[in-house]
Amino acid sequence: AQKITQTQPGMFVQEKEAVTLDCTYDTSDPSYGLFWYKQPSSGEMIFLIYQGSYDQQNATEGRYSLNFQKARKSANLVISASQLGDSAMYFCAMRAILTGANSKLTFGKGITLSVRP
Amino acid sequence: GAVVSQHPSWVICKSGTSVKIECRSLDFQATTMFWYRQFPKQSLMLMATSNEGSKATYEQGVEKDKFLINHASLTLSTLTVTSAHPEDSSFYICSARDPGTHPGTQYFGPGTRLLVL
Numbered sequence: 209a210q211k212i213t214q215t216q217p218g219m220f221v222q223e224k225e226a227v228t229l230d231c232t233y234d235t236s237d238p239s240y241g242l243f244w245y246k247q248p249s250s251g252e253m254i255f256l257i258y259q260g261s262y263d264q265q266n267a268t269e270g271r272y273s274l275n276f277q278k279a280r281k282s283a284n285l286v287i288s289a290s291q292l293g294d295s296a297m298y299f300c301a302m303r304a305i306l307t308g309a310n311s312k313l314t315f316g317k318g319i320t321l322s323v324r325p
Numbered sequence: 326g327a328v329v330s331q332h333p334s335w336v337i338c339k340s341g342t343s344v345k346i347e348c349r350s351l352d353f354q355a356t357t358m359f360w361y362r363q364f365p366k367q368s369l370m371l372m373a374t375s376n377e378g379s380k381a382t383y384e385q386g387v388e389k390d391k392f393l394i395n396h397a398s399l400t401l402s403t404l405t406v407t408s409a410h411p412e413d414s415s416f417y418i419c420s421a422r423d424p425g426t427h428p429g430t431q432y433f434g435p436g437t438r439l440l441v442l
Contacts, residue, residue, distance in 0.1 A: 243430070243431075245433070251436040251438070252435040253369075255430055255433075258430060260427075299369070312359075312374065313359075313371075315369050316368065317368050318367075318368055
């Protein structure tokens with residue numbers, strides 16, 4: 209079974225500063241992927257970044273980077289130079305990679321981020 | 326990123342009517358699509374996994390006769406809420422897995438807000 213834990217209460221960050229959103233996970237799968245999604249108030253789920261369990265380097269996508277610490281089972285999302293448009297709910301998710309196309313995404317409860325001007 | 330469309334974005338209907346929601350992958354062929362339900366301020370709850378040309382796999386507790394899923398082509402899946410009741414009011418989101426990406430990133434539609442009166 210897989211489990212994603214996001215325990216931070218609502219997060220606040222000043223515009224232009226960096227913020228880290230925490231995510232820890234638990235799984236027995238030998239190969240897995242970790243994903244972060246952003247959900248603004250409109251409701252759409254926007255894919256941000258992916259980290260594979262066997263990737264040697266931490267993933268980066270523009271202002272998003274993933275601080276992957278496999279031994280600690282954590283996959284924290286770092287957003288640099290926060291913008292007002294970053295205010296949204298953020299979900300960490302994972303799924304097994306080798307078990308086929310039907311392997312399911314397991315989501316955390318999400319973290320609400322508010323960017324202050 | 327890949328685009329998944331969902332239609333309609335808003336539905337208000339009377340109790341007892343059926344509602345059909347369409348989900349389309351616009352620039353890739355999706356052998357696997359997923360349907361989720363989300364309540365306010367909560368995470369996504371997987372309802373079913375839909376494979377093109379075969380019967381959907383429903384999660385425990387989801388009534389297959391209530392939520393009919395059809396995946397007739399590689400770019401289209403539909404969810405029909407039959408005989409809708411007020412407790413079916415929710416935000417429904419579809420997702421399609423892009424097999425052309427590693428490791429098959431899931432992209433989400435913009436969601437459908439259903440209100441049953």
